[in-house]
Amino acid sequence: MAADDLLVTVRRYRCAGCAHVWRQDSSAAAEPRAKLSRRALRWALEALVCQHLSVARVAEGLGVSWNTANSAVLAEGRRVLIDDPGRFDGVRVIGVDEHVWRHTRKGDKHVTVIIDLTAVRDGTGPARLLDMVEGRSKQAFKTWLAERPKSWRDGVQVVAMDGFTGFKTATSDELPEAVAVMDPFHVVRLAGDALDECRRRVQLDTCGHRGRKTDPLYACRHTLHTGADLLTDKQKIRLHALFAADAHVEVEATWTIYQRTVAAYREPNRAKGRAMMQAVIDTLSRGVPKALRELITLGRTLKKRAGDILAYFDRPGTSNGQPKPSTADSNTCAAPPSDFATSPTTSPDHY
Template sequence: MSQPTCPPAQIVADTIIRTVELGVRITDAALRGEVTVLWCDLLTDGPGTCPGCGLVGIYRDSVERRVSDVPVVGHPLQLRVRVPRYRCVHGGCAREIFAHDSSRLARRGASTTRRCAEYVLRRLAIDKVTVAAVARELGRSWDTVNNVAVTATEQLLLSAGPARLDGVRVVGVDEHKWAHVFGADGDGFVTVITDLTAVVAGQGRARLLDLVPGRSAAAMRTWLEARDQGFRDAVQVVAMDGFGGYKNAATDAVPDAVTVMDPFHVVALAGHKLDLCRQRIQQDTLGHRGRTGDPLYRARRTLRTRLALLTDKQRSRLETVFAADEHVAVEVTWWAYQQIIAAYAAADRRRGKAALTAVIDRIRSGLPAGLDELATLGRTLHRRRDDVLAYFEHRASNGPTEAINGRLEALRRNALGFRNLINYRIRSLLHCGALAL
């Protein structure tokens, strides 16, 4: 079939702007500063029917509906659509005058087109831009764009429904500071709940399931108990840090699930005890906090470095520190710290579990005097023994949850902070919830 050599300008414009997707046809255009304005007619297949009685109406006049559309060549676009109005012919109908259905163009009362809402979601969720940046692109206010994003995300969550939680077998939980102002909801903290199933299976990334105000056992327990029994029965593993409240909540709400204390937090706890021991010995031997030139203070970072990564210079520095008899407590605590790291790094799970079990047993009790920090670590690890050792069976780490925390920090930083927890929850789910756009 031959193609026209000179297609009408109207067809070209409708094709470029893709206004046919919105059910309108371009009739004119103009520039108003930075805004491109398009006048359009609504595409109809005949007179409209009354929404009250369903009868075909009689044409009365037309009104202009103004809505913002996706930007064109980097400039805001406004559509001014001519919408016919009709008079209802039914005498008993409560509607005397009604407008032609324009829901294909935009939702009732909306100031943006339907595809504009999709554009906002893609820019926020995929391109990670701020609401302010999208508002500049559309030539609308921050409040308008934020309301569009919140409404569209709520509709995504509503359409997904409970099915969004299907297949969740491994759950991660951690706290997150969302606000740094006095009087913020949940004292500025939320409990972050993530789906780690795909990560543990090696099939994908973690996704955010929800944010709950507060950082207590009640926050975690309330969220779990609000889910249906099928979801709770499907949860097999809950990964967490050392906070006992999350442990208690998981035990109460999903008693059949295995709780796993994250390796990062176990190592971090051991490292913290090593720091406390170093600081105590520093104070006892020199009578002041660490200063430049003090042996223990100079070695503070070297002490926290994994043994296999030490350079010759660092090894020499440690040998000098450990040569002093007054530093023996630091050496013993450092060695336990290194053994914990080595146990987690073992290629064979059984050997790693046996090695960590041996460390916990050795530092549990019966330690000589002067190893107070190591004794405290031993009691803590013994109390959470099952959770700590469960990692070697299930390999569920809370690291991906910490990564999502980092992404939420970036979201909050780019937005220059949030004042409304509802908006923050919606934006967070859009940012990290892997919602189907």
């Protein structure tokens, strides 16, 4: 017996009247003939999900083979999450998003993730995973919704999503009474992407090459994504010098729209925040100079999904984004008082 094995004595009972023999029920501690206890499986799930350990590290910690650990964790995850008969009970607000599941060439790399946001909206707890469906298409989400009972679908009031129109169409088809809300995380992401694309374009136009550490635009790439009220004195001076150059006026205009978008979501007064976001959409819907091509593209998207974007302000707590602390030294804008936290957009180092 290994040093980390647990020896358990299972009692046997005999009925004095009928001579029937039975064993003590130990299923609460482990499955019959299982190599790992339920507590070990709980630790393995937490290690994989919360601490991001690999299956190999989990197997090493439990003293079992990789295949044993992997099979046991998958079975426990299915038992806890998928096979729970009550996991769909009381769901009124859901969120849908895509996620890169695997980084290999074989099979679909993406999955559609559906989560329960009811507790987040009600302020009673965190979001809860409902399911993951292979693929990231309209049909994947539509099929999943169609498989749910009509009574469950009728109970869903709000669906939070990103800018993918497939999720929007699937929601309209299967949940016609539900309100679609475009996740604020993705709205800010769109504005941040426009800012990065503008910065890269101006970088190439003015310098003839992609960003280098001595180039002002490249040096300010993170500062541009910092909330205006979080800027240090040094960062303010750096931005002032950057925007003083006439060649960078397009970057300044795009940066202004990005900051206005973030400020709308950070506004604690929902009605005022809604008006601020409406003003951003109106600004981008008319009279944008042709040179600001990134803002023109952004404006088309925001105008098309204006109803879904503004619906967030009438339904606080409807967001797939998770709250996290922000500091003045962070390269992200601070989270608003409620449930939304911005995130830096992906910016390749060679730009």
